[in-house]
Amino acid sequence: MAMKVKEVAELASISVRTLHHYDEIGLLTPDEVTSAGYRLYSDANLEMLQQILFFRELDFSLKEIKNIITNPSFDREEALHMHRRILLEKRQRLDQMIATIDRSVLHMRGEINMTAKEQFKGFDFSENPYEQEARERWGDEAVKEANQKLQSKSAQEQKTLADEMNTIYTRLAALRHMDPASEEAQAGITEWYTYLNNMGSYSPEAFRGLGQMYVDDERFTRNIDQFGEGLALFMRDAMAIFADHKS
Structure with a gap:
C-alpha cells in the first residue's frame, strides 16, 4: 500500500x-x-x-x-550484509566499553583491582578508517591553515574574531532544538561557513567533515556544548545538509 x-x-x-x-x-x-x-x-x-x-x-x-x-552494479542484499558486519563490529566494541565502565565502577569502590591496560580495554580507535580519512581529507589541513592565519593576527584582532565566533555559537545554540534543515538553522550555519572561510579554506565537503569531527572528537563536543547541550550534534547535522545543498 x-x-x-x-x-x-x-x-x-x-x-x-x-x-x-x-x-x-x-x-x-x-x-x-x-x-x-x-x-x-x-x-x-x-x-x-x-x-x-x-x-x-x-x-x-x-x-x-x-x-x-544508482550504480547498475549495486546489490542491495550484499550492502545489507556489509552493514550488518560493520554494525556487529561496532556493537562488539561498545559492549566491551560498557564492560570496562562496569569494572571501573567496581575498581573505584575498591571491590576489584584493574590494571592500567584493563582500564582502557575497548578504547581502540587506531583502526577507524572513517575517522582517519575524514581528518586527512577534510579536517586537519583546513584547521591547520585557520590556526596559522589566526596566530598571525594582532591580539585585538584575535579578540574580535573570538567574540564573533562566540556570538555565532550563541545564535546557533538558540536554534539547536529546531530541524537542522529549517531555513533558520541553515541561515545560521551559513554564517558559520562564511566565518570559517574568512579564516581558512573550507570546501563544502571539508565543512561536512569538520562537522563530523565536532561529534567524533570529545574535545570539540565538550567545548561546543558549553553553549548548549546538543549543539555539536545539531551543528554536525546542519553542516551536512548545508554541504549536500552545495554539492
Whole structure:
C-alpha cells in the first residue's frame, strides 16, 4: 500500500523536510505523485529509504549514497550484509566499553583491582578508517591553515574574531532544538561557513567533515556544548545538509 510522506516520516523517524530534500536531489523519488501534488511511497521506495538510512548511520554523505545506489552494479542484499558486519563490529566494541565502565565502577569502590591496560580495554580507535580519512581529507589541513592565519593576527584582532565566533555559537545554540534543515538553522550555519572561510579554506565537503569531527572528537563536543547541550550534534547535522545543498 502506498504511504504518504508524513506517514513515511513517522515510520522512519525522520522529518518530512528530509524526505522532500531526498526527492529534490534525486536520491529518493516517490513512485507516485497525485494530481494534488501528494507524494506516495511504494514498498520499493521504503526499501530504498531503509538502505539510505543504513548508509547515513555509517556516515556516508548523501552524494556518496546516491552514487552507490544508482550504480547498475549495486546489490542491495550484499550492502545489507556489509552493514550488518560493520554494525556487529561496532556493537562488539561498545559492549566491551560498557564492560570496562562496569569494572571501573567496581575498581573505584575498591571491590576489584584493574590494571592500567584493563582500564582502557575497548578504547581502540587506531583502526577507524572513517575517522582517519575524514581528518586527512577534510579536517586537519583546513584547521591547520585557520590556526596559522589566526596566530598571525594582532591580539585585538584575535579578540574580535573570538567574540564573533562566540556570538555565532550563541545564535546557533538558540536554534539547536529546531530541524537542522529549517531555513533558520541553515541561515545560521551559513554564517558559520562564511566565518570559517574568512579564516581558512573550507570546501563544502571539508565543512561536512569538520562537522563530523565536532561529534567524533570529545574535545570539540565538550567545548561546543558549553553553549548548549546538543549543539555539536545539531551543528554536525546542519553542516551536512548545508554541504549536500552545495554539492
